[in-house]
Amino acid sequence: MEAFRGRRQRRHRWLWRWRRNPLRRRADVVEGWVLLGAWLLTLLAGAALGLVSARTVEHGLAQERAASRPMVAYVVAHAPGRSGARSSSGERVWAEVRWTAADGSPRTGQVRVTPGAATGAPVAVWTDARGRLAGRPATPTEAAVRAAFIGTLAGAAAAAVPYAGGRLLLARLARHRLSRWDTEWSRLGPQWGRMTG
Missing domain, CATH: 1.20.120 (Four Helix Bundle (Hemerythrin (Met), subunit A))
Structure with a gap:
């Protein structure tokens, strides 16, 4: 029974500020x-x-x-580096590519491709609504x-x-609150000493 009471007290400890208690202050x-x-x-x-x-x-x-929009672009000129280098190191190099925008106009730009990509190699690119290159x-x-x-x-x-x-x-x-307690104690402390002496 004691263990149950202790558990209940712990559970409701955080409510102490709202419970009726003669020691509870406005603060x-x-x-x-x-x-x-x-x-x-x-x-x-x-x-x-x-x-x-x-x-x-x-x-x-x-x-x-x-x-x-995903588009297919084609490498304009042979990309720098030796072909097959990506498979071993994941390296990519910049190369110029050409694609046709949704309005039919030809566009060119720089994108990263595998090293040694041949002229005319297809490359997947993303474009915005105006046909400009955009990130994936x-x-x-x-x-x-x-x-x-x-x-x-x-x-x-x-x-x-x-x-x-x-x-x-x-x-x-x-x-x-502590300063108020100090004030009250300075007023009541001397009386407390006389009552116990």
């Missing part, structure tokens, strides 16, 4: 509400900004993916991972503000 109640408000703001701010950031990133990457867009899985990572960082940063503010306010309230 204890204020600290309790400040603590509760800081935790609620921390959770709400972190969750809200994290979700908004994640959705914004994912939406932006989806728009980028929708605007990008993130896949839906990559976009989800990136959005989750950025959302987590943004949520943690947003949650840190009310958490730190609450901690500072609680520290200030504790200093105020």
Whole structure:
């Protein structure tokens, strides 16, 4: 029975500021509400900004993916390096390529290709809506991972503000409470010594 009572007391220890108690002061109640408000703001701010950031990133990457088009370009001149070097080291070199944009106009640009790529070798490239070279867009899985990572960082940063503010306010309230205790003790301390002597 004693073990059960001890467990129950531990479980409700954090509610001490709201329970009826002759030793509870107004400052204890204020600290309790400040603590509760800081935790609620921390959770709400972190969750809200994290979700908004994640959705914004994912939406932006989806728009980028929708605007990008895969194209086949062809190497204009023999690429530098010896052929087959990529298979051993993963190295890629810059080479000029030519492709036809969606409007039918011929385009050229620089992209990375395997070393020693022959003239006329096909190369996969990505273009934007205007037919200019663009980077490969993130896949839906990559976009989800990136959005989750950025959302987590943004949520943690947003949650840190009310958490730190609450901690500072609680520290200030504790200093105020301790100074009041010092004042009361300086007034009552000498009487206490006479009662025990």
